[in-house]
Amino acid sequence: MVFSIFSIVGRRDCIRTAFRLALEKLHHINKRNMCGIVGYAGGREASEVILKGLQRLEYRGYDSAGMAVLNDGMNIIKVKGKVSELAKLSKKKKLNGNIGIGHTRWATHGEPNEINAHPHTGSHRNFSLVHNGIIENYDVLRRNLEEKGHLFAGESDTEVLAHLIEEIHELSDIDFFQAIQQALLQVKGTYGIAVVHKYHPDRIIVARKGSPLLIGVGEGENFVASDASPIIEYTKKVVYLEDEEMAVITRDGYEVSTLKNVPLTKEVHELAMSLEQIEKGGFPHFMLKEIFEQGDTIADCMRGRLIVHENRIQLGGLEGFVDKLAGARRVIIAACGTSWHSGLVGEYLFEYLAHMSVEVEYASEFRYREQLIDERDVMIVISQSGETADTLAALREAKRRGAMVLGICNVVGSTIARETDAGVYTHAGPEIGVASTKAFTAQVTVLTMMAMLLGRQNKVLSDAMMKELVKELNNIPKKVEEILKDTSVIEEVARLFTYAPNFLYLGRSYNFPVALEGALKLKEISYIHAEGYPAAEMKHGPIALIDEHMPVVVIAATDHTNDKIISNMEEVKARKGRLIAISSNGQSGVGRLAEFNITIPETHDSLTPLLAVIPLQLLAYFIAVNRKCHVDQPRNLAKSVTVE
Ligand code: G6P
Numbered sequence: 001m002v003f004s005i006f007s008i009v010g011r012r013d014c015i016r017t018a019f020r021l022a023l024e025k026l027h028h029i030n031k032r033n034m035c036g037i038v039g040y041a042g043g044r045e046a047s048e049v050i051l052k053g054l055q056r057l058e059y060r061g062y063d064s065a066g067m068a069v070l071n072d073g074m075n076i077i078k079v080k081g082k083v084s085e086l087a088k089l090s091k092k093k094k095l096n097g098n099i100g101i102g103h104t105r106w107a108t109h110g111e112p113n114e115i116n117a118h119p120h121t122g123s124h125r126n127f128s129l130v131h132n133g134i135i136e137n138y139d140v141l142r143r144n145l146e147e148k149g150h151l152f153a154g155e156s157d158t159e160v161l162a163h164l165i166e167e168i169h170e171l172s173d174i175d176f177f178q179a180i181q182q183a184l185l186q187v188k189g190t191y192g193i194a195v196v197h198k199y200h201p202d203r204i205i206v207a208r209k210g211s212p213l214l215i216g217v218g219e220g221e222n223f224v225a226s227d228a229s230p231i232i233e234y235t236k237k238v239v240y241l242e243d244e245e246m247a248v249i250t251r252d253g254y255e256v257s258t259l260k261n262v263p264l265t266k267e268v269h270e271l272a273m274s275l276e277q278i279e280k281g282g283f284p285h286f287m288l289k290e291i292f293e294q295g296d297t298i299a300d301c302m303r304g305r306l307i308v309h310e311n312r313i314q315l316g317g318l319e320g321f322v323d324k325l326a327g328a329r330r331v332i333i334a335a336c337g338t339s340w341h342s343g344l345v346g347e348y349l350f351e352y353l354a355h356m357s358v359e360v361e362y363a364s365e366f367r368y369r370e371q372l373i374d375e376r377d378v379m380i381v382i383s384q385s386g387e388t389a390d391t392l393a394a395l396r397e398a399k400r401r402g403a404m405v406l407g408i409c410n411v412v413g414s415t416i417a418r419e420t421d422a423g424v425y426t427h428a429g430p431e432i433g434v435a436s437t438k439a440f441t442a443q444v445t446v447l448t449m450m451a452m453l454l455g456r457q458n459k460v461l462s463d464a465m466m467k468e469l470v471k472e473l474n475n476i477p478k479k480v481e482e483i484l485k486d487t488s489v490i491e492e493v494a495r496l497f498t499y500a501p502n503f504l505y506l507g508r509s510y511n512f513p514v515a516l517e518g519a520l521k522l523k524e525i526s527y528i529h530a531e532g533y534p535a536a537e538m539k540h541g542p543i544a545l546i547d548e549h550m551p552v553v554v555i556a557a558t559d560h561t562n563d564k565i566i567s568n569m570e571e572v573k574a575r576k577g578r579l580i581a582i583s584s585n586g587q588s589g590v591g592r593l594a595e596f597n598i599t600i601p602e603t604h605d606s607l608t609p610l611l612a613v614i615p616l617q618l619l620a621y622f623i624a625v626n627r628k629c630h631v632d633q634p635r636n637l638a639k640s641v642t643v644e
Contacts, residue, residue, distance in 0.1 A: 035118075035132040036060050037213065038230045039101040039194040039204045042221020042251045046070075047095040049223075050102035053230025054083045056278065059286065059432040059632060060226075060639045062104035063112035068119040068128035069100035074198040076128055078117040098251070101194040101204060101224075103130035106638055109138065110155030120159045122166025123150060127176070127197040129165070131158040132226055133190030133211035134643050141186070161187065165195075177248065180205055181259055184246075190389070190642065192241075194224050207246040207259065211642055212387050212415060215239040215247060215254050217268055222249045227411070228271050229278050229430065236271040240413050269413055277429045285631045287433030287525070291617050294438050295481040297428040298610065301442045305449055308474050311467050313453040321422045324404055326457040329376040331356055332403075334363040334394040336641065338436040338520065339382040339408075339443060344513035345609045346380070346447035352606060353461055353469075354454035364390040364644070367397050375402035383407070384431055384439035385640035386414020393644070395419055408446050410439050424450070433632045434639045435524045437617045440517060441480075441610055448473060448607065472604045476611070479601040483614045487622075490615050493580055493596050494622030497551045503530040504542055504577075505616070507555035508565055514555050514609045518616030525624040525634050535568040548576040553616070556583045556590045557600060557608040569593045582612050 036057030040049040050067050065086045066078030075095050079085040083104065103118035110116035119128035135141070138157035141164055146152070150163045161183060169179035176197050184191070190210030196203070206213055206224050216223030216231035216238055223231040224247075228238060241247060244259040256264045283289035305314055318325070325331070331350060333343035340362055347358040361369075363381070367390065373379065379398040383391045386409040395405050395416060407416050407423030410431060417423060426442035452469055455461030461469075497503070503522055507515035516532035523530050533542055535554065546552065552572045556565045566589045572579055573593055581594035584602045591597045600611040624631050 035062065035106050035226070036104040036230075037101070037130050037132055037192060037194050037224065037226040038103075039196075039206065039224040039249065040221070041099045041202070041204055041223075041249055042218065043098060044221065046097050046100035047090050049234070050100055051083060051087050051090060053225060054086070054102050054104050056229040057104050057226065058083060059434060060104065060106070062106050064105045064107070064114065064117035065103065066105075066117045066119055066130075067095070067100055067102035068196055069095045069097040070196050070198060070201040071097035074125070074128060074196065076119055076121070078114045078119075080113050080117065099196060099201060099204065101128060101130050101196055108134055108643060109157040113154075115154035116156040116159075118156075118158055120156065120162040122162050124166065126199065127162075127165070127195055129158065129162045129193055129195045131161060132192040132642070133209070135161055135187050135191065136189035137187065138189075157189075161191070161193070176200060177205055177246075180207065181246065181261065184209070184259055192226055202250050204249045205246065206241070206249060208241040209243045210389070213241045215241065215249060217254070221251055222254055224249055228273065229432075232271060232273060232278060233275045237268050238271055238413075239266045239268055240418070272412060273430050278432060285433065285621075285625075287435055287437060287621055287631050290431055290433050290438045291614070291621065292484055293429070294441050294614065295477040295484070297438045297442050298445050298480060299477040300427045300429070301445045302449070302473065303427075306470060306473055308470055311463070311470055312456070313449045315424050315449060315453060317424045318406065318422055318450070318453075321404065321406065322453065322457055325378050325406065326354075326356075326454050328356075328378040328404075330373075330378075331358045332366070332373060332377060332379045332398070333358060333360045333382060334366050334379055334391060334398070335360075335382040336363050336388050336390055338440050338517060339384060339388075339391070341513045341517040341520070342440050342443035342447060343380075343382050344516070345444050345510060346382075346451070348510045348513075349447055349451035349606055350454065353451040354458050355460045356454060356458070361394070362390075363388070363394040366394045371397065371401055373398050373401050373403050375404075377403045379403050379405045381405060381407050381416055381420065382409075382443055383414070383416050384410045384426075384436055384443075386411045386416040387640045387642050388416070389642045389644050392416055392419070408443055410442065432639075434634055434637050435521055435620070435631075437521075440613060444609055445473075445476075448610075469604060469606070472607055476603065476607060479603060479611055480614060483600055483611060487618055489596060489598050490618045491622050493598070494619055494626060497578070498623055498626040500528060500549070500551050502545065502550060503528055504538075504545065504550060504552045505530060505532040505555070506535040506538055506552060506568060507532070507612075508535045508561040509558050510606055510609050511555040511558055511612055514612045514616065515553070517613055518553060518555075518620070521617055521620035522623065524637060525620055525631050526627050526629055527635070528623065535565055538568060538571065543571065543575065546572055546575040546577040548578070550577050551580060552577045553580045553582065553619070554594070555612050556581050556587060557612045558605045559584075559587075560605055562587060562589070566590070566593070582615050584608070
C-alpha cells in the first residue's frame with residue numbers, strides 16, 4: 001500500500017505520508033558551539049525575529065536563554081530553560097524595539113541559571129553582550145576587575161568580558177567600538193560576540209575568534225547569527241566573519257574590519273539551503289525526518305560525482321590534490337563523535353579499495369600527542385558542522401607541520417571547510433537533530449567515492465570491480481528507501497527493549513564502526529548504556545555481561561565474515577543473550593539464531609555500513625520516543641562542540 005502511494009506523489013511527500021501512516025499505527029508515539037547568537041537591526045520587531053531565530057538555534061543544545069532590545073533605553077530579559085519561556089516573558093514585558101540581540105546558553109562556566117544567562121552587562125547597565133565560546137583567562141581578569149571595584153552577579157566568563165569592556169571604556173577617552181577591540185585583545189580563548197549599547201541605539205557590534213558568526217545581509221535590515229538557520233527566512237545573502245574580525249551592523253549596512261582596525265571588503269555568499277530544509281516537514285522530530293531523508297541525501301552526495309556510464313568517480317573538490325593524496329606516506333583521519341565513526345569506516349575502505357594505510361585519530365587526542373606528521377602525510381578531517389573545536393585544532397596543527405589537509409564537511413562555508421586545502425562537501429542539507437544520522441551516511445558515501453577514486457589512481461581496483469562498485473553504490477539510495485518502507489520489526493524490538501538498562505552492539509570489519517555508531521545513537525538519545533565492540537573481542541570481556549536480560553545487536557551483513565559472526569552469535573545464544581541481528585536478505589544461518597532478524601538488502605560488503613546503520617538509527621529513535629526522551633535535543637549534548 002505504501003508502495004502505491006510512492007508512485008502517485010513525489011518521493012519526499014510519499015516518505016512523509018508513509019511515515020504519518022506508520023505513526024497512526026504507532027499510537028504510543030505520543031552542538032560545543034553550543035550556544036547560539038541572533039541579532040537584528042531593521043524595521044521589524046526585533047524581539048520577534050530574535051525569538052524565532054533562537055528557536056531555530058535550539059538544536060545546538062542549551063539550558064538558558066535571553067535577549068536585549070533597544071528602544072528608549074535597553075530592556076533585558078533572561079530565563080533558565082526554554083526559548084518558549086523567554087517568549088512568554090517577552091510578551092509580558094512588551095519588549096518593543098527594532099534592534100536587539102539574543103542568546104541560547106549551554107553552560108560551561110557557572111551553573112545554568114538566570115544570572116549566568118546572557119546578555120551580560122557591566123555595572124552601569126549601559127550595554128548588553130552575548131557571547132559564544134570561552135574566555136580562558138577570565139579568572140585573572142575577574143580578580144583584577146574586582147580589585148578595581150567591579151562587582152559580579154554570577155560566575156560566567158562572559159560577565160567578566162562585559163566588565164572588562166566597561167572598565168576600558170570608562171577609564172579612557174576611546175569610543176565604545178575601540179573599547180571592545182582593546183578588551184578582546186586582552187582576552188585569551190574563543191569568542192563570537194554581539195553587543196548593543198543604549199547610547200548607540202542604531203548598531204550591533206560583533207566580533208569573532210574561534211566561534212562562528214555570520215552577517216545576514218537584507219534590504220533595510222541586517223542580521224547576525226552563529227549559523228544561517230535563524231536568518232534563512234529573511235535573506236540568503238551572508239558574509240562570514242573570520243577569526244579576529246569585527247563588524248558594525250546597522251539597518252542600512254555593515255562595516256567589517258580586523259581587530260586591529262584594518263577595514264575589510266568581504267565577499268557576500270549566497271546560501272544554498274532553504275527554509276523547508278530546516279523545518280520538520282510533517283515528521284514529529286528532526287531526527288526522524290533526517291533518517292528518512294537518507295535515500296535522497298546519499299543520492300545528492302553522489303550527484304555529478306558518481307559517473308555511472310563512464311564507470312568513474314569525479315570529485316571536483318579534490319582536483320589537483322589526488323596525486324598527493326594517493327602518494328601520501330600516511331593518511332591520518334581526524335574527527336570527533338559520529339564523524340570519527342565514519343572515519344573508521346573510511347579506514348577499511350581505503351585499505352581494501354585503494355591499498356592505502358590509514359590511521360584514524362580522535363581529533364582531541366591527536367592534538368596533544370607527539371606529532372610525527374609532516375609534509376609527506378595527508379590529513380583528512382571529517383566534520384558535519386565544520387566547527388568542532390578539536391577537529392579544527394587538529395587541522396591547524398597538521399597544516400602548521402606542513403601536511404596537506406583535506407576536509408569532508410557538511411556545512412558549506414564553515415570554518416573547517418574554509419581552512420582545509422581542499423575537500424568534498426557531503427551535501428546532506430542542514431542536520432538539525434543533535435544525534436547525527438544523514439551526515440554519517442553522506443560522510444561514508446564521500447569516503448567510499450574517495451577510496452574508489454584512489455583505488456583507480458593506484459591501479460589496484462580492476463575495471464570489473466570498479467564497475468560492480470559503481471553499480472552497487474548507485475543502487476544504495478533505492479535500498480535505503482526499501483529499508484525505510486517497513487520499520488515494523490525495528491519498532492517491535494524497540495517496544496520489547498525500551499527499558500533495558502544495557503545494550504551490546506557487535507560487528508566485524510566494515511561493520512565494527514557501525515556497531516560503535518549504533519551504540520552511540522542509543523546512548524545519545526535514550527540514555528541507555530550501550531557499548532559497541534568488534535564481535536570477536538566479545539570474548540575478551542563483554543561476554544561476562546551476557547545473560548538472559550542482555551540485548552545483543554549483531555550486524556551480520558558482510559559475507560566475508562559470515563562464518564565468524566555466526567560463531568559469535570552462537571556464543572551469545574549459548575549464554576541466553578537476546579540476539580537481534582541486522583543481516584542481508586538471504587544470509588545463511590542468521591535467522592536460525594536470532595530472536596529478531598532485521599533484514600537489509602544485499603550489496604557489496606564494503607557498502608553495507610550505508611545500509612546497516614539505518615535500522616540502528618531507527619532502533620535508537622523508537623526506544624527514545626518510547627522512553628519519552630527529548631529526541632532532537634538530548635540532555636547535556638550539543639550539535640556542534642566548539643569548546644575543547
Ligand atoms: C557533537 C555532536 C555529534 C557529532 C560530533 C562531531 O558531539 O553531538 O553528533 O558527531 O559533535 O561533530 P562534527 O560537526 O565535527 O561532525
